[in-house]
Amino acid sequence: MLREPSPQQYELEMVTLEELVPQNHLVRLIDKSVDFEFIRDEVAHLYCPNNGRPPVDPVRLFKIMLLGYLFGIPSERKLIKEIEVNVASCTGP
Numbered sequence: 001m002l003r004e005p006s007p008q009q010y011e012l013e014m015v016t017l018e019e020l021v022p023q024n025h026l027v028r029l030i031d032k033s034v035d036f037e038f039i040r041d042e043v044a045h046l047y048c049p050n051n052g053r054p055p056v057d058p059v060r061l062f063k064i065m066l067l068g069y070l071f072g073i074p075s076e077r078k079l080i081k082e083i084e085v086n087v088a089s090c091t092g093p
Contacts, residue, residue: 026070036062 021028036059043058068079 027067030066 039059039062047055064079064083067083068076073079073082
């Protein structure tokens with residue numbers, strides 16, 4: 001029989017990203033193994049320092065494209081949607 005939900009069903013539970021993503025997940029392993037900071041130096045000459053809109057972080061953009069390649073996501077729109085939904089894709093700064 002369907003009953004009205006009790007107040008106990010509305011308790012707040014705090015969950016961290018560390019708890020949700022397995023320690024041996026591919027994205028975690030790559031993040032630990034590869035320092036992507038070199039990308040900023042490689043593309044610095046392509047960005048205007050004092051004109052235009054703030055850019056998308058080139059390291060983040062590279063990581064996003066790498067995720068698309070690794071997980072076989074052919075469309076950038078679908079890739080962004082996957083990143084919004086899939087918590088494992090969000091590990092690392």
